[in-house]
Amino acid sequence: MPNAQIPVLKQNRMKKRTSRKIAILLILLFIVLLAVLFFRSSLSRVSEIRFDGNVFSTREQLLNRSGLAIGDQYFGVSSSGISNKLREIQSIQQVTVDKQFPGVIAVHIKEYATVAYELQSDGSLRAILANGTSVGVGSSGIAVEKPILTKWKSDDPYKAKLCDALSRIPGEWTADISEIIPAPIPSFPDRIKMYTRSQFEVITTVSLLSSKISYLNQVLETEEPGLITMLEADSYVPFKQDTSEEPQEKDTTQ
CATH class of the missing domain: 3.10.20.310 (membrane protein fhac)
Structure with missing residues (x-):
C-alpha cells in the first residue's frame, strides 16, 4: 500500500492560519503596549x-x-x-x-441669583440668593439696586418664600426697593413693610408681592411719596396733604 501523503494545498492553508493567528497576537500585544505607555504618559x-x-x-x-x-x-x-x-x-x-x-x-x-442683602447684628451684609441661602459677600461687592432685609429671623419660613418671589420679579421692578421688614399680623402672617429709595412706604404680603408689583411701579412713577397698601385692596395716601382739605385716600381697588 503506497505511503499516504498530505496534500500540498492543505499544508498551505494551515500555514496561512498559523501566520494569521501570529499576526493578530502581535497586533494585540502592540495595542496593549501602546495602552500601557499612554496611561503612563502625561497625556x-x-x-x-x-x-x-x-x-x-x-x-x-x-x-x-x-x-x-x-x-x-x-x-x-x-x-x-x-x-x-x-x-x-x-x-x-x-x-x-x-x-x-x-x-x-x-x-x-x-x-443662584442674588435677590437681596441681609443686615447682620455686627453691621455687615450677607447676600441672600434666590433659594434663600445666605452667603458672605466678600470681595464680590454688592449690587446697590437690591433691597436689604432687616429684622428677619433665620428660621422664618416666609424669608425663603420672599426670596423666591423676588427672584421671579424683573430686577428693574425691584430696583427702587431699599429695605424689606417683616410686619406680620394675625390676619396676614406673611405681611411685610417695604421702603423705597424714592421715599415711599409700602405694606403688602409675601404671597401678594409678585401679583402687586406692577401696581407698585405704576404708583412710584406717577405719584408723590406716600403710603402704598397692597393687600386685599390697593390704596395710596400721599405723605404731604393739603391741610385746608380733609385727607382723602386714593382707592385704586381693581
Missing part, C-alpha cells in the same frame, strides 16, 4: 482645571468639594460625579463639566 493625566461662573465659592473650595486634582487620570474623571458633588454647595444651581482632551477639565458653574 492621560489631568493637566489643567478651569472654573468659571463662581462668585461665592473660591477655587480652593470647589477643588476640595469636587475632588479634582492635577495629575488625576483624565479618563477616570466622572462628569456627573463632579456635577453632583458641586451642586451640594448651596449657592450653586447648575454645573456643566466639559472635558477637553488632552488633560483639560473645564467646569462651568451657575449660581
Whole structure:
C-alpha cells in the first residue's frame, strides 16, 4: 500500500492560519503596549482645571468639594460625579463639566441669583440668593439696586418664600426697593413693610408681592411719596396733604 501523503494545498492553508493567528497576537500585544505607555504618559493625566461662573465659592473650595486634582487620570474623571458633588454647595444651581482632551477639565458653574442683602447684628451684609441661602459677600461687592432685609429671623419660613418671589420679579421692578421688614399680623402672617429709595412706604404680603408689583411701579412713577397698601385692596395716601382739605385716600381697588 503506497505511503499516504498530505496534500500540498492543505499544508498551505494551515500555514496561512498559523501566520494569521501570529499576526493578530502581535497586533494585540502592540495595542496593549501602546495602552500601557499612554496611561503612563502625561497625556492621560489631568493637566489643567478651569472654573468659571463662581462668585461665592473660591477655587480652593470647589477643588476640595469636587475632588479634582492635577495629575488625576483624565479618563477616570466622572462628569456627573463632579456635577453632583458641586451642586451640594448651596449657592450653586447648575454645573456643566466639559472635558477637553488632552488633560483639560473645564467646569462651568451657575449660581443662584442674588435677590437681596441681609443686615447682620455686627453691621455687615450677607447676600441672600434666590433659594434663600445666605452667603458672605466678600470681595464680590454688592449690587446697590437690591433691597436689604432687616429684622428677619433665620428660621422664618416666609424669608425663603420672599426670596423666591423676588427672584421671579424683573430686577428693574425691584430696583427702587431699599429695605424689606417683616410686619406680620394675625390676619396676614406673611405681611411685610417695604421702603423705597424714592421715599415711599409700602405694606403688602409675601404671597401678594409678585401679583402687586406692577401696581407698585405704576404708583412710584406717577405719584408723590406716600403710603402704598397692597393687600386685599390697593390704596395710596400721599405723605404731604393739603391741610385746608380733609385727607382723602386714593382707592385704586381693581
